Amino acid sequence: SQQGEEDPQALSIQEGENATMNCSYKTSINNLQWYRQNSGRGLVHLILIRSNEREKHSGRLRVTLDTSKKSSSLLITASRAADTASYFCATALTGANSKLTFGKGITLSVRP
Amino acid sequence: DVKVTQSSRYLVKRTGEKVFLECVQDMDHENMFWYRQDPGLGLRLIYFSYDVKMKEKGDIPEGYSVSREKKERFSLILESASTNQTSMYLCASHPGGGRGYGYTFGSGTRLTVV
Numbered sequence: 497s498q499q500g501e502e503d504p505q506a507l508s509i510q511e512g513e514n515a516t517m518n519c520s521y522k523t524s525i526n527n528l529q530w531y532r533q534n535s536g537r538g539l540v541h542l543i544l545i546r547s548n549e550r551e552k553h554s555g556r557l558r559v560t561l562d563t564s565k566k567s568s569s570l571l572i573t574a575s576r577a578a579d580t581a582s583y584f585c586a587t588a589l590t591g592a593n594s595k596l597t598f599g600k601g602i603t604l605s606v607r608p
Numbered sequence: 609d610v611k612v613t614q615s616s617r618y619l620v621k622r623t624g625e626k627v628f629l630e631c632v633q634d635m636d637h638e639n640m641f642w643y644r645q646d647p648g649l650g651l652r653l654i655y656f657s658y659d660v661k662m663k664e665k666g667d668i669p670e671g672y673s674v675s676r677e678k679k680e681r682f683s684l685i686l687e688s689a690s691t692n693q694t695s696m697y698l699c700a701s702h703p704g705g706g707r708g709y710g711y712t713f714g715s716g717t718r719l720t721v722v
Contacts, residue, residue: 527708
């Protein structure tokens with residue numbers, strides 16, 4: 497069953513703009529993670545935020561987590577054409593070791 | 609950096625064949641996972657393993673089995689391949705112990721069953 501649901505399903509922006517992607521989930525989590533997938537390749541881990549954290553930064557990435565609303569957002573600032581990819585959120589449930597459940601993904605297109 | 613290597617990038621097999629997908633990681637990770645990825649369905653967990661010779665079913669184990677005889681290698685087996693198993697298969701590993709690390713994925717194997 498899908499635990500994470502990303503929104504929107506697809507996003508198209510101009511280079512230099514910010515991209516905001518959202519993820520909602522249903523049950524209590526240990527942590528939430530975001531991954532990127534370039535076309536036809538494996539997923540690359542971007543950032544992990546624990547359930548007791550509210551915001552985290554990594555380079556041009558900013559992730560927020562609102563456990564009361566069971567939602568997270570990924571912000572990519574000053575986007576580049578190389579950011580064009582699919583982005584997935586994944587949740588690790590409380591007590592479930594490291595097993596992750598992935599959403600269906602968001603397709604981001606950054607126009608040069 | 610941890611590397612997860614999947615033996616084939618592309619594979620074409622016939623219906624009814626027994627298919628082996630191999631995955632090897634080089635950083636002594638405890639946990640290994642097999643997912644399949646289909647358009648519109650995202651990633652779905654097939655099987656996972658927290659230790660050598662240990663395996664647990666994921667969300668869609670039917671038609672698959674796995675083997676983990678050595679810590680670094682996790683094999684996915686399609687006992688009798690069918691066309692509905694045409695998919696992208698992704699292997700991943702993780703250090704284990706609930707530590708705050710993400711998964712490391714292989715590059716994927718795109719399997720076509722004809």
